[in-house]
Amino acid sequence: MLRYLPIFVRFLFFINRMSSIQALQSFLQTPQKIVVTSHYNPDADALGSALAWGLYLRKKGHEVHIAMPSESPHFLSWMPGIETVMAYEGPANRQQIGQWMAEATLICCLDFSGLGRVNDMENLLRQSQAPKLMVDHHLQPEDFATFVVHDTKAAATCELIYDLIEQLGDKNLIDHDIALCIYAGLMTDTGSFRHPTTTPRSHQIAAEIIDLGVNTNRVHRLIFDTSSYERLQFLGYILTEKTRYLPEYRTVYMTISEAEQRRFHSQTGDTEGIVNYGLQIKDVVMAVLIIERRDGVKLSFRSVEEFAVNTIAKEHFGGGGHKNAAGGKIEKATLVQTEQQLLAILPQYKTQLLAVE
Ligand code: 5GP
Numbered sequence: 592m593l594r595y596l597p598i599f600v601r602f603l604f605f606i607n608r609m610s611s612i613q614a615l616q617s618f619l620q621t622p623q624k625i626v627v628t629s630h631y632n633p634d635a636d637a638l639g640s641a642l643a644w645g646l647y648l649r650k651k652g653h654e655v656h657i658a659m660p661s662e663s664p665h666f667l668s669w670m671p672g673i674e675t676v677m678a679y680e681g682p683a684n685r686q687q688i689g690q691w692m693a694e695a696t697l698i699c700c701l702d703f704s705g706l707g708r709v710n711d712m713e714n715l716l717r718q719s720q721a722p723k724l725m726v727d728h729h730l731q732p733e734d735f736a737t738f739v740v741h742d743t744k745a746a747a748t749c750e751l752i753y754d755l756i757e758q759l760g761d762k763n764l765i766d767h768d769i770a771l772c773i774y775a776g777l778m779t780d781t782g783s784f785r786h787p788t789t790t791p792r793s794h795q796i797a798a799e800i801i802d803l804g805v806n807t808n809r810v811h812r813l814i815f816d817t818s819s820y821e822r823l824q825f826l827g828y829i830l831t832e833k834t835r836y837l838p839e840y841r842t843v844y845m846t847i848s849e850a851e852q853r854r855f856h857s858q859t860g861d862t863e864g865i866v867n868y869g870l871q872i873k874d875v876v877m878a879v880l881i882i883e884r885r886d887g888v889k890l891s892f893r894s895v896e897e898f899a900v901n902t903i904a905k906e907h908f909g910g911g912g913h914k915n916a917a918g919g920k921i922e923k924a925t926l927v928q929t930e931q932q933l934l935a936i937l938p939q940y941k942t943q944l945l946a947v948e
């Protein structure tokens with residue numbers, strides 16, 4: 592009997608999801624005032640899902656505002672509708688976003704499911720009485736939303752948005768621009784369709800997006816081949832001067848200070864993806880980037896196969912994430928202290944690190 596339990600649990604999840612979608616569908620029958628938001632330091636999945644969902648909702652006749660906890664990276668400045676996105680920075684923007692939130696009849700939280708991921712906007716969300724929609728694929732969601740579309744097996748929130756629009760019966764409304772935004776998130780969150788999270792569904796959606804006329808080669812170039820010369824030099828500097836390889840732990844880590852970011856005129860988003868270079872070394876299981884930010888030290892973890900970095904992020908660095916891509920933050924620590932902390936915990940993971948095939 593027990594062996595049917597997982598199937599039964601999945602069935603319950605399925606029923607729950609369908610009822611959430613039906614409830615959302617009837618809620619969206621009347622025009623709403625909607626705020627769409629996503630996590631701090633929005634990436635292509637965060638922005639792609641927010642923009643695609645916003646474009647769709649506007650087509651349905653709703654009033655939509657998109658508010659992000661922080662600025663968008665410049666390599667995503669080409670995304671359709673990005674000029675309408677407001678960052679929760681500076682008094683004027685903060686006031687405007689506060690007003691949108693106060694007047695909202697629906698707040699959509701995309702690509703995050705822990706309210707801590709919106710930094711300074713957390714209280715606005717907690718205090719708001721408006722119903723919330725959560726669309727996300729991260730582990731351990733917080734219980735704050737009225738409508739929940741949550742699936743940790745989805746490769747990207749953009750994938751969930753595509754499916755959601757289809758389930759709402761509006762697949763015909765997915766136009767070139769919506770598809771373009773969805774593709775950006777799907778491509779980046781799957782690491783260009785190579786991460787183990789990539790499913791047949793991810794490829795099916797990509798195929799349908801190509802059918803809609805999206806130039807996927809151009810999207811790839813816009814995201815990955817628009818570095819400045821200085822960023823490339825910064826990368827070279829990090830790889831030669833700031834990267835430590837610890838073969839005894841099959842680990843690579845990098846440290847970047849604020850001064851170094853200033854020296855290379857590093858922009859928001861410039862350090863995105865750098866951590867992945869660590870995994871290019873043969874037999875490396877974990878790569879870590881430790882970077883100094885205005886509000887503390889941020890860590891990015893990447894791993895391969897069964898080695899779970901979200902556990903490390905959660906237990907030692909107040910963060911979380913996915914099995915193979917996670918992050919954390921220490922507010923009151925220096926770069927060197929954080930590096931020491933990482934080195935101190937490595938021995939307890941040595942057996943697991945060495946066991947990976
Ligand atoms: P990145 O290294 O690209 O900043 O983050 C990788 C993944 O780790 C994100 O998609 C997110 O799931 C997770 N993550 C990053 N930072 C944090 C954090 O501070 N807290 C939590 N819970 N997850 C994080």
Ligand code: MN
Pocket residue numbers: 636637702728747748780
């Ligand atoms: Mn995502």
